[in-house]
Amino acid sequence: MSFRIVRQSKFRHVFGQPLKREQCYDNIRITKNSWDSNFCAVNPKFLAIITEIAGGGAFLVLPLFKTGRIDVSYPQVAGHxxxxxxxxxCPHNDNVIASASDDTFVRVWHIPDGGLVRPLVDPVVELMGHQKRVGLIQWHMSANNVLLSAGETEDLMGLFYMRILKLNDILYVGMKYLVGQMVPSDEAMGHEGTKPQRAIYLRNGLIFTTGFSRMSERQYALRSE
Known part of the structure; x- marks a missing residue:
């Protein structure tokens, strides 16, 4: 009796053709941060890459067509x-991007069509509420203007509900206020372990998270908005 040990695949003998150097993004100082999060993000208009920079935090935003060698003086988003x-x-607006930082803030930025011509240091909105570094942000895929953030161990996992309206090319943001400060509209304790945690949105207002306990045991949680 004979049987196949290796499952056959139609992609088994398919080979890709590497792009030429001028068709790639070159000369970018990518962050050396080891945190388990995204160092780059892409949408139909732009490519964003977290970069290595002294004295703060920044990321690069490039139009997809701008390939080749990137000048070291190319303007960056540098407000952290x-x-x-x-x-x-943001899955609902290709010009809006959120960033989370070691400085405990989450910031939302508006990128003009065509990319940046000067450094961007003023966010559309600045979200506060975390006591330690914020390592994860995730937009809601179907509900517009809902952003989830997760902080370091023993910090809070917050849901920021934002209303972003574009009027005459200016973004106006409405949020809940408390004693004159913008705060998360809802929050919940995250996993207690020191390892990174992740979260994804599900249907019917549910959020699925993974993380670790204080004893480094794998944990799963189903949360309700």
Whole structure:
């Protein structure tokens, strides 16, 4: 009796053709941060890459067509005071990107069509509420203007509900206020372990998270918005 040990695949003998150097993105100082998050993000218009920078945190935003060698003086999004830990494009607006940082803040930025011509240091909105570094941000895929953020161990996992309206090319943001400060509209304790945690949105207002306990045991959680 004979049987196949290796499952056959139609891609088994398919080989890709590497692009030429001028068709790639070259000369970019990618972050050396080891945090388990995204160091780059892409959408139909732009490519964003977290970069290595002294004295703060920044990331590069390039139009997809701008390939080849990138000049070291190319303008960046540089409004954070600590290393950028994660970036995420809004799925409902290709010009809006959020960033999370070691400085405990989450910031939302508007990128003009065609990319940046000067450094961008003023966010559309600055979200506060975390006490430690913010290592994860995730936009809601179906509900517009809902952003989830997760902080370091024993920090809070917050849901920021934002209303972003584009009027005459200016973004206006409405949020809940408390004593004159913008705060998360909802929050919940994250996993207690020191290892990174991840979260994804599900249907019916549910959020699925993975992480670790204090004893480094794998944990799974199903949360409700």
């Amino acid at each position: 005071k600590g290393p950028v830990m994660d970036i995420a494009w």
